[in-house]
Amino acid sequence: MQDEENLVGRARQGDQKAFAQLYEEHFNKIYRYVVVRIGDKTEAEDMTQQVFLNALQSIASFKWQGTPFAAWLFRIAHNQVVDYFRKNQKQPVALFDESLVESDSNPQRMAENSLDIEQLLSATERLTAAQREVISLRFAGGLAIAEVAKIMGKSQGAVKALQHSAIIALRKTLLSENKVLVAEDNEKD
Amino acid sequence: MRKTREFENILDECLERLLVRGETIEQCLQHFPKLANELKPLLETALAVNQASAIQPNSEFRDRARYQFYSALQETGLKRKRPFFLWRLRWAAVMSIVLALLVASGGTVMAASGSMPxxxxxPTKLVTEQAQLLLTPSALGKAELYTRLADKRVDEIARMAGKNKPEKIEQTAQLLNKYLTKIAALTSAKGVKVGITVAPSPGETTATEKTTALAAAQALQEATAAEKTSAAETPKINEQAKSSLARSIMSDRRAKLKETMGRYASNHPARLRALLETAPPATRQALLDAIAKSEGSYKKAIESLGGD
Incomplete structure (x- = not known):
């Protein structure tokens, strides 16, 4: 945390290398979050770029108050997602673009992942907005509960409750649609 | 209620073990054997969700985004190198606009951002956009901003058609054409510069430059670090790295702008044409004029970017 505070401080003072490091550390997570929230690859790419350009423009206004830099970035991304839905008057999750699946040398695994992604995005349509936000930040964004709570302006207890209810709802939806959950355990070969 | 909260805490702890520490579901359940039956299906679901959302941006997009970001970073760096008196003039102009807006309309600038013609x-929205343009230092940056504004104007024309306001369609279409003309002027071969480096024309952009742009970006990082420790020793190398990166970035930004303009040149007239089916008859002529003019202006703008 101390290192990040130092890095952010340097970026605020115009240190390009420091800001570049922050960019590299957070780019993929922001992209995943936006993709899972909106389900549109082209839009997600543009929005991810815009998140970092906005961050660059307003870094001087960032005040270190113990909140991780990621929380500030995800807040910018969250606001852009909200604007996107407002402007386009779309449902939060649209049909998924199959080309999003990362290239993989194992065709069987690719097929399983592709199916899972479609199932996930379809299932998240039935979640509440708050549950969807928790799933996007926690799993796609890879944030800890404390960080999710700060971004959403809720207590950690409230976010844990949302996480619990969202996972239950996702499981029910997936099972009701006779989907098989393909979860690869973390066992090392 | 208390039991539920305890379970939610345990579920979250298990998720931390799975997602952060890399434990397996079975390892995690060993810590909470009494809750294993309840936890297991939820953890399986959570793990599947986590794996499904582990999407990676493709490398082409990642490189393009990196170039654009480094370009913006470089622009912020260049701003500091401008003569102080120029900045004073620039800021004086911007502050005058901002103060005038604040005095005249209080906190309405934010509210104006979503207003329609x-x-x-x-008018406050248009003035604010002009202030944004004034704050954008490079010609290419201005062209990019004009492109975003053109998209907004088309949205507004569509809204005005729905409200049966042909005179507002005409006024907004005039703004749209003005922006497209500006884009053509700003992106012509003479117009675009990065600092003192003239951007390469499309013919000068080689495949090698594109593929080595990432290396150039890394060179910039190294050059920046080197500046701090031995600025006097290696100025020539640093300048070369920056110049190389600037060329790569400019080339990429022009390509991206051209791609966006190409998309808009097709989508915007198509969108206005589709309105002819549903818009009130009184707006028909204004829409037809807007389509005809914008098509011509788009063509010129794309040509200036090295269009086919």
């Missing part, structure tokens, strides 16, 4: 706050 037939609304009271629309």
């Amino acid at each position: 037939d609304e009271f706050l629309y």
